[in-house]
Amino acid sequence: MEMEIETTFTPLASLGGGVLIGLSAVMVMGLFGRIAGIAGITQGAVGGVVPISAAPRDRDWRWAFLLGLLAAPLVIMAVGGAVTQTVPQNLFAMAIAGLLVGTGTALGSGCTSGHGVCGLARLSGRSLVAVATFMTAGFVTVFLIRHVLGGL
Structure with a gap:
């Protein structure tokens, strides 16, 4: 479906x-x-x-x-x-997602706004790698949730 x-x-x-x-x-x-x-x-x-x-x-x-x-x-x-x-109804999934985002932010030494907006504007190589990493993780996550797991 x-x-x-x-x-x-x-x-x-x-x-x-x-x-x-x-x-x-x-x-x-x-x-x-x-x-x-x-x-x-x-x-x-x-x-x-x-x-x-x-x-x-x-x-x-x-x-x-x-x-x-x-x-x-x-x-x-x-x-x-x-x-x-719109907010998903699955509070457990939202809590897990929040923990994963927080962990990624800590590991990446910054968030999407710091790396994506400001870091790329400063031509930071570290930000380019961070943005490529979190965008890829986002694409894979959306694909898995929508097409493999059926939308949770």
Whole structure:
């Protein structure tokens, strides 16, 4: 049984989102001299609450960045836009996926935004390898879940 998955084509919204991601990456680098990788930003922000070795002292902008990520959909909804999100019903699979992503982020010394957006823009060889690795893992995972396991 094939799963039918509908994907809405939204070129203008996608372009706008890409421009905002790029702009935020440039601003974080220009203003703070840091890479706009969500994993690193989150670790630095949480380092002020949970003792983490070598936690950076520049937590204010990190918390502002994270709060902005959370506030953005609320602002869109407040001005009348629609924000839809689908979440799988299998909470166990989501927990395993979250642990795997966290482990990969730690092993890869960064996340998709740090390596994919910022690292590739800086022509980092390490980021190129990281992006190739997580994209391949993503392709294989989607193929296995959709076509081998039947959609979990």
